[in-house]
Amino acid sequence: MASSETLKPVAEPEPQEERRFEEGFTIKTVIGAIFIALFMLPGGIYLGLVAGQGVGGAAEWVTIVLFAEVARRSFQPLKKQEIYILFYVATALTSALNAGLGLAGGPFAGLIWNAYFIQSPPAAPIADQIPRWAIPSPTSQALLQRELWHVDWWKPIALLLITDLCGRLSWMSMGYALFRITSDVERLPFPMAPVAASGATALAEAGTESWRWSIFSTGTVIGLLFGAVYVGLPVITGILFGTATTVLPIPFADYTTNIENVLPGAIVGLSFSLGNVLVGFVIPFEIVLGAAVASVLGMIVMNPILFHLGLLPSYRPGASAITTKLTVDMDFWLSIGIGINIAVGFIGIYLVVRALRQSKREKAERKFSLAPPPGRGDVPIVAAVLVWLFATMTLIVLCRVLVPGFPVWILAFFGLVWSPLNSYVSARMIGLTGSGVSFPYLKEASVVASGYQRVDIWYAPIPLADHGWAAQRFREVELTGTKFTSILKAEALMFPTIMICSFLFWSFFWNSNPLPSPQFPYAQKFWPMASTMQAVIQQINVPRPAGEEVSWFARAIRPDYIAYGTAGGLAVFALFNLLKWPLLFFYGFAGGLGLFPANTIPTLLGAILGRRYFARRYGAENWRRFTPVLLAGFSCGTGLVAMVSISLALIAKAVAKLPY
16 A cells, blocks of 8 residues: 655646637527426426435436437537536536435425424424524414415525525635635646536537547446346336335345344445446545545444444444444544544645645746636636625624524634635545535534524524535536636526426425325335434424433534544544555545445445556556546436436326326
C-alpha cells in the first residue's frame, strides 16, 4: 500500500483542453421539460407510493433517447449541450423528495406528508403545537376533505414557494463558488462528473463511428439485460401473480443472522447489483480500496468487539442488516462519524489553504491565471456570493419571524458559517472521491442543546444545507461544453413548471384516494413507521415529566464519542501522511467507515477487475476514458427497463379497476 505519493492536496493539474462552449437551452429543451413534467412526474408519484421507487434514471435516459431519435429523424439532431440540458432538467424534475417514504413529484409531496403526519396517532401528543403556517389544523376541512387548494393551505404554500426559491438561489450561487475553488483553483478530478457528460456526448454522436457511441451502446445492452432480471422480473411477476419473484436479492443478500453466533453485531451481506461493479471501474482505485477496508473494519471487525465491550447495548440477535445498522449507529457510530467528519473538515481547510498558497506561487512564477475560460458563461464570483448571502439572510429573517424564541445566533451560525464550511468539505470530497460527507442529526442535536422546548422549530426553514453536490453539477456542465447561462435559464423555467405540476398532480392523487391506502401499498406499509420515528424526534426537546427516561435519540449524540472521532480522524490522517500513503486512500477510508460492506466489496471487486484485467487489455489511458461512457450506457439500459416496467404496472392498476 505504500506509495511515493505523499498526502498532498491534489496531483499536479493536467492542462485543460480547449473547449468551445455553446448554448444548450433551446426550444427543444423547453418542450422536453414540459414533456417530463406532464408525463414523468405523475409516474414518479405513483411508483413511489406503490413501490417506494422513483423514476430516477428512467426519466432521464428515456426522455433523452426519445427526443434524440425524434430530432435525428427530423434531420435536426440534438447537440450534446441540448442533450445534457435535457438530462439536467429530467434529473431535477424527477428527483425524490424523500426516497425512504416514496415521496417524489416535486415540493408539494412534503405538504401531503405533513397532512398525513398531523392526523396520525403518533403525532397526537404534539398535533395542537404544530403551527398553522406549516400544516392546517387536524380538524380543518382542508385535511378532512383532502383539498390542497383550500384557503387553510395558503400560508404553508406561500412558505413553500419562498423557501424553495431561496434554496435554488442558494445552491446555485454557492455551488458555483465552490466549483470555482475546487475545479478551477484546486483542479480536483471529480471522478463521477464524466458519467453524465460522456452519456450526452455519446448520444450526440449516435450513428457515427465514434468510440463513445460504441462503448455507450455496449453499456446500454448490458444494462438492458441486467435490468430485465434485476428490475423487470420482480415487477412483471408481481403484476401477473401478485407476488414478486427475485433472482437477485434486492437491495442485497443479508447474511447477518447467519454469523451472529460467531460475530455478534457484524453486518454481513453482498450486493448483486452490477452497478456497484461498474462504479468501481470509474472511481479511483485508492478511494475504493480505502472505503472497502474501512467498511469491513468497522462493520464486520469492530462491531463484535464493541458488543463484547458493552458499547452496543441496543443490539439484539436475530436483527437484519438494516436494523442492526440502525442500532449500532445509534449506540456508537453516529457520534464517531460526526467526529470523523469534523476532522475531515479541519483537514480540508488546511489543504485548501496550502493549495491556495501553492497556486499563488505558481501564478507569480509561471504567470498562472485563475481566470475562467472565455465563453463559458461565468458570472463574477462576488455576485454569486451576494446572491447566496441574500437567500441565506432571507431564511434567517423568516425563521426569526416564525420562531422568535429560538436563538438567532444558532440560525446565523448555521446559515453563514456552518453551511458554507460543510458545503466546501463535501464539494472537496466529491471532487476527490465522487461522494460527499454528511453530518447526520446535527439539527436535532443543536435543537436539544439550545434548550428550546417548542415543536414549531422542526417546521421552520433553518438555513442548514450542504451544497457541495452542486460543484460537480457545474463540472458536468463544463465537460459538455455547455454555457453556464443555460443552467440559469433552465432553472428559471423549472421553478414555475415544477410548482404548478407538483400542485396539480398531488392535488389529484390526494383528493382521489386517502394516503396511505390499499391502493398504495408501499406508503401503507412504511408511512406509519416513519410517522412514529418523526414524532419521537420532534418530542426530544419537549419537557418530560419528572422521572421519565431521556429518549433513545437524545442518548445517541455523545459529545465524548464525537471528540474521540475527531481525534481519531486527525490521528489516522497523520499516520497515513507519515507512511506516505495516497491522500485518496485516506478520503476513501474516512468516507467508507459507516458504509455497508455489502456494497463496498463488489465495488472493490470491480476496481480490481478494471485495474488488473481491462486496463492491461485496453491500455490504462483508454480504459480511463471508456469507463464513464460504459457506466452512462448501463444507466440508460436499466432506466429503459425500469420505465417499461412502470408503464406495465400503471396499465395493470388501471385495468384492475374496470368492471369487465
